[in-house]
Amino acid sequence: MSIRERLSGNEASAIAMKQINPDVVAAFPITPSTEIPQYFSTFVSNGVVDTEFVAVESEHSAMSACIGAEAAGGRAMTATSSNGLALMWEMIQIASSLRLPIVMPLVNRAISGPLNIHCDHSDAMAIRDSGWIMLFSENNQEAYDNLLMAHRIGEHKDVMLPVTICQDGFITSHSIENIELLEDDVARKFVGEYKPEHYLLNSKEPISVGPMDLQAYLFEHKYQEANAMRNAKNVILEISKEFEKLTGRSYSLFEQYKLEDAEVAIVCMNSTAGTTKVVVDELRNKGIKVGLLKIRVYRPFPAEEIAKALSNVKAIAVLDRADSLNACGGALFTDVTSGMFVNNVQIPTVNYIYGIGGRDTTSKDIEGVYSDLMEIAKTGKVDNPYRYFGLKS
Amino acid sequence: MTKINKESPWQDLTPGGTMYDAGNSLEFKTGDWRSVKPVYIEEKCKQCGLCFPVCPENAIPVNKEQKREDFNYDYCKGCGICANVCPFDAIEMKEE
Amino acid sequence: MAYNLKEIVANKPPVFVSGHRMCAGCGAPVVSRMIMRALKEGDHAVVSNATGCMEVSTCIYPYNSWNCSYIHTAFECAAATCSGAEAAYKALKRKGKIKEDEHTKFITFGGDGGTYDIGLQSLSGAMERGHDMTYVCYDNGAYMNTGIQRSSATPHFADTTTSPAGEVIPGKMQVRKDLTQVLASHHIPYVAQTAAIMNFKDLYEKSEKAIYTEGPTFLNVLAPCPRGWGYPTDELMKINKLAVDTCYWPLYEVVDGKYKITYKPAKKLPIEEFLRPQRRFKHMFKPGNEWMIEEFQKEVDKRWEELLALEAMSEKSLMNNE
Secondary structure, three states, rough: EEEEEEEEEEHHHHHHHHHHHEEEEEEOOOOOOOOHHHHHHHHOOOOOOEEEEEOEEEEHHHHHHHHHHHHHHHOOEEEOOOOHHHHHHHHHHHHHHHOOOEEEEEEOOOOOOOOOOOOHHHHOOOOOOOOOOEEEOOOOHHHHHHHHHHHHHHHOOOOOOOOEEEEEOOOOOOEEEEEEEEOOOOHHHOOOOOOOOOOOOOOOOOOOOOOEEOOOHHHHHHHHHHHHHHHHHHHHHHHHHHHHHOOOOOOOEEEEEOOOOOOOEEEEOOOOOHHHHHHHHHHHHOOOOOEEEEEOOOOOOHHHHHHHOOOOOOOOEEEEEEOOOOOOOHHHHHHHHHHHOOOOOOEEEEEOOOOHHOOOHHHHHHHHHHHHHHHHHOOOOOOOEEEOOOOOO | OOOOOOOHHHHHHHHOOOEOOHHHHHHHHHHHHEEEEEEOHHHHOOOOOOOOOOOOOOOOOEEOOEOOOOOOOOOOOOOHHHHOOOOOOEEEEEOO | OOHHHHHHOOOOOOOOEOOOOOOOHHHHHHHHHHHHHHOOOOEEEEEEEEHHHHHHHHEOOEEEOOEEEEEEEOOHHHHHHHHHHHHHHHHHHOOOOOOOOEEEEEEEEEEHHHHOOOOHHHHHHHHOOOOEEEEEEEOHHHHHHOOOOOOOOOOOOEEEEOOOOOOOOOOOOOOOOOHHHHOOOOOOOOOEEOOOOOHHHHHHHHHHHHOOOOEEEEEEEOOOHHHHHOOOHHHHHHHHHHHHOOOOOOOOEEEOOOOEEEEOOOOOOOOHHHHOEEEEHHHHHHHOHHHHHHHHHHHHHHHHHHHHHHHHHHHHHHHHHO
16 A cells, blocks of 8 residues: 655655665755754664664765775665765765665755855766666655666666765755655565675675775776666666555656657756646647656667657757857767767757756756747758757847 | 786776775895895894884884894894984994 | 784785885884784775875885785875775665675875875865774975975975075974864874884874774874985884984874874983984084074974973863763
8 A cells, every 4th residue: 555645855865764674874964955864863763763873073074984884785875966066076986886786865956156055957867887787766756766776776786886866955855745655664675685795794704895906807896887877777667666566656767758759859858847847748738749758767878769769750958957168069969979979879969058057957947948949840841950948138 | 905007907907096905015125225234143132122112113013022033134224223312232234 | 912023924825915115114014014014804895095105116016015905096095985985885885785894994104295285175174074094194394205395294404405504594383283283183082103113013003093082083103214214224223213212202092082102202302313424414414503403302392391291281181071
C-alpha cells in the first residue's frame, strides 16, 4: 500500500533518506538544500533512524566524512547546493575515483558570483564529468523515487560509483505537491542492505584506500571508472524496472512526452519539463505537433538513445539552465548535438540558455521556443544556434 | 606476493586502487638506496636498546629474547642514525 | 605497567612496516612507527593520512606499508575523513554489524602543512565534534613533500624555498604558530607535544594515552627532516634532543585542561645549540645577524615561561580541588 501525502521536494528527499536509514549523514547547511539535513537530524534526534549524523564544519568536510564512512563500510549520504558543491569539488572527484557509492541529493542553485540563492544548473554542470551518476527530477515524486533507486544503482558490483539526485532549488525543493510514498518497510526492503566486499573496518582484511597512483596505473584505473559509467546505463534500467514493478511508476533514461509523431522537440531537465508538458498539451490541442524529451539520466549520458529518439523531428531546441560561457553553447546542448552527430542524426538544433539565477520560466517562454522551432522546421535554417530566452534586452 | 605490476592490464587492477594485502611493501626492497652501510660488531654490543627504535626502516630486528640481531639490509637505507646513537661503537658505517 | 621498550619491540609486530620510500634518515617514520606500537594487540586501526611525504611514500600502488586499514583522500581533510570512518564505526556497532568485543582505533597522521595550515579547519571541526580519534601531526616545519616551502609551523628566520634568506629579507619573518596551544583551546580530553628522545618513553606513553583516551585527542610530534633542515642524516636523535633541551620544543601534555611539562631539561641550553647544526639557520650566524638569534631566544624564553606558568596554574587548581 502506498501512502498519499503532500510534501515539498526537500521533505520528500528527507523521507527517502529516513527510509534508506543510512549509516552516516554528514552535511552542512546551504540554501536551498538545508532543509534536508534539518529534517533528517530530527529523525536522528527522535531515534527514528540508526544513522550517525555528523554536523561538519564545511561541505568539503561533509564529502570527506562521507568518503571515510563509505570506505569504512557504511552507507553515507549528504545533501548540498551551489557553492557547497563547489567547495566539495575536490572530494567529488575522489569519491568517484575511489569507487565509493555515496548518494547525495543536489538541490540545484546558481553558483556564485555574484551571490544568488535561486535555481539554475550551474552547480550540477560543474561536476558533470566527475564520475558521478547524475539523475534529474522533474518534481518531488521523482526526487523521492530517484533517491530510493540511487543506492541500488551506485552499489551495483558493475558500477560502484556515487550518485547525485538533482532537483530544482525552491521551484520543487520548496513547493508542496502531492506525492505517493512507499511504506517504510517496503522502501527499506527495496533498498536492501549494503554489503561491501572490502572495507576499512574489516579487521580480518585490513585494506589501504587512496594510494599514490602513478603513470603505470592511473590510466587503467580511470578506464575501469569509465567502464563502470558505461555499465551504469543498463543497471539503471534494470533497477528502474524493478521499481516499476513495485510502484507502477515507470522510469527510463529519459522521458518521451508526445515525441513519437512530433515535428519539433524540446530537450530539457528538471522542473522546466513540467512547464513544457503543459505547453505541449496546449499546442497539441491546437493541432500543432510538438514533443518533449526530458532527460532523467544525465550521467551516464544516453547519447545514442537520445539521438535515436530525436531522429524523426524536424527541429530541436535544447534548453540549458546554465551558460557554459564558452561562446558556443550550454553543456546539455553540446552533449545532445555531439550525440546526434556521431550517430548520424542531422537535424537543425538550437540552444537556449534560460532561467539563470532563478529567472522565471513561463509557459509563454516555452511557447516562444516552439514557435521558433516551427519556423526552423519550415525553413530548415538556423541563423543563431546559441540563444537566450527570458533575458531582458 | 602482490600479483599486480607495471605490465598488468586494466582488468587485473583493483578498483579505485584499493589494496587488500596490508603491509605488502615488505616486498619492496629499499636496500639499494644505500651508499654507506652499517656494520654490526656484535662483540662490542651491550644490547642497550638505543639503536633499534631510531631506525626509520625498522631494519634492526629484535628477537623474542629482546636482543637485537644483525641488520636487515633489504631495507636499510644507510642513514647512519643507529651508528650515531650507539654509545659502544658497536656499529660502524662503511662505504658500500 | 612499567615502560619496557625492548619488550614492546620484541613482542609487538610493527604496524608501520619496512619497504616504505621516505628519505634515508627521515624523522617521521621513526615517530609514526612508535606511535602505532602503542596500539594494543588485537585492536584494529584505521589510519587516515593527509597528502604529504608520509602518504606518498607509504602507499604507492600496488604497495602499502600499513599492517592496518589505511585511507588517504586529500591534503586538507584527513581529520574529516577519519571522523567519517569513526561515525560509520559507531553506526555499524549500534546496528550490531560489528561485534561488541571488536575494537577499532582511529588515528590520523598529517604533516605540519596538512595540519597547521590547509587542514586546520578540518582538524578543528573533527576535534570539536568529539569523535573518538587521535590526530597526530608529524611536524617537520615546512612543506617538505613539495620541496621545502614555508608553513605556519616553520620557525622564525628559517631559510625555505618560499622564505629564502635573501639580501633584504633574511628568511621567514614570522614566528611559528603554536598549534599545540590552539588544540588545547579546544578543551578536548588530551593534548600533548612530544618528540623521540632517549628510549622513546615520552613518545610511547603519550601515544598510548592519546589512542586510549576516549574522545578526540591530539599529538604534536617533532619530526626532523634532514633535507629540509640541512643536517647530516645520522644526527636525528641529536637534533631531537637539542630541540627539547633548548626548550624550542617543550614536551608536555594537557590532560582535561591541566598542563604538565613531562620533561624539564636539567640545564636549559641556549638556542644557538639547536640552530647551529642546521643549514636553514646558517645565515643567522653571519656577523651582524646576532639580533636574529637574540630575537629567536626571546621568543623561546617567552613561550617556555608561559608554559611554566600554565603548569603552575594547573598544579594550583589541582591542589584546590583536592
